[in-house]
Amino acid sequence: MKVAAIQINLEFGNPEANRAKVVEMIEKAARELPDVIVLPEMWNTSFSLKNLHEIADKEGEPTKTLIGNLAKKHRVNIVAGSVADRYGDQIYNRLYAIDRAGHVKAYYDKAHLIQQAREHEFLTAGTAASVFAMDGIPCGAIICYDIRFPELARTVALKGAKVLFIPAQWPETRIDHWKALAIARAIENQMYVVAVNRIGSEFKANFPGKSLVVDPWGKVLAESEDQETILYAEMDIDLVDRVRAKIPCFSDRNIKAYSL
Ligand SMILES: NC(=O)CCC(=O)C(=O)O
Numbered sequence: 001m002k003v004a005a006i007q008i009n010l011e012f013g014n015p016e017a018n019r020a021k022v023v024e025m026i027e028k029a030a031r032e033l034p035d036v037i038v039l040p041e042m043w044n045t046s047f048s049l050k051n052l053h054e055i056a057d058k059e060g061e062p063t064k065t066l067i068g069n070l071a072k073k074h075r076v077n078i079v080a081g082s083v084a085d086r087y088g089d090q091i092y093n094r095l096y097a098i099d100r101a102g103h104v105k106a107y108y109d110k111a112h113l114i115q116q117a118r119e120h121e122f123l124t125a126g127t128a129a130s131v132f133a134m135d136g137i138p139c140g141a142i143i144c145y146d147i148r149f150p151e152l153a154r155t156v157a158l159k160g161a162k163v164l165f166i167p168a169q170w171p172e173t174r175i176d177h178w179k180a181l182a183i184a185r186a187i188e189n190q191m192y193v194v195a196v197n198r199i200g201s202e203f204k205a206n207f208p209g210k211s212l213v214v215d216p217w218g219k220v221l222a223e224s225e226d227q228e229t230i231l232y233a234e235m236d237i238d239l240v241d242r243v244r245a246k247i248p249c250f251s252d253r254n255i256k257a258y259s260l
Contacts, residue, residue: 004034005231009200013048030074039081041167049122056084072102081167090124106132110143131159144168157189162240166195171205186214216243
């Protein structure tokens with residue numbers, strides 16, 4: 001499975017501009033014939049939280065049609081990062097997984113909203129982990145701050161995922177956590193992690209990129225710098241089974257010891 005992680009700057013509160021950038025980058029990434037393209041967190045509006053009611057997607061549109069058409073045109077799977085998506089009065093930080101035919105296979109709503117960024121005041125948290133197949137490979141997704149909650153990544157792994165996608169907007173001040181947590185989630189769950197950050201700045205936060213792909217042994221296969229780029233990596237999915245056979249953490253779990 002060849003992955004292309006799209007690391008871009010975003011325009012605050014400007015979905016039109018961000019859609020144009022995303023289309024340009026997907027077209028560019030598709031030329032390298034990846035199996036899956038991944039976008040960052042909240043790429044339509046960014047964290048323009050106060051006017052999300054006006055500028056968020058409505059019931060998945062236009063993201064589902066726009067990205068679905070690109071997926072179909074290039075016969076590529078797309079993990080459409082996440083977008084602000086309004087359903088009635090509720091707005092979700094929602095990720096869509098779209099297959100090569102342009103169909104939405106699954107969605108995932110960010111479960112842990114970061115109070116420090118006041119996300120919980122404007123967004124509704126998801127309540128379910130998401131696992132979906134891409135070309136028959138079981139995959140899962142979490143979003144940004146979710147990476148700090150090992151229970152969620154573990155749930156995704158226990159549901160069978162071998163690849164975990166993590167779109168994010170992760171700031172420079174805590175970038176060491178980003179890399180350490182991505183590697184930790186890969187090692188403890190013996191799965192691939194594709195962690196996609198943005199660049200640029202918003203309010204007082206700088207975003208340094210540093211998107212990375214980690215294999216189930218914890219080896220960083222690819223890592224980007226602080227610039228607009230597409231990060232490519234080849235994932236040997238059979239390695240997940242080999243690592244899980246070598247150190248059988250899943251069958252060695254002792255759930256009696258985990259109850260509070
Ligand atoms: N967008 C986010 O969820 C940011 C998370 C973050 O900055 C952190 O966990 O630290």
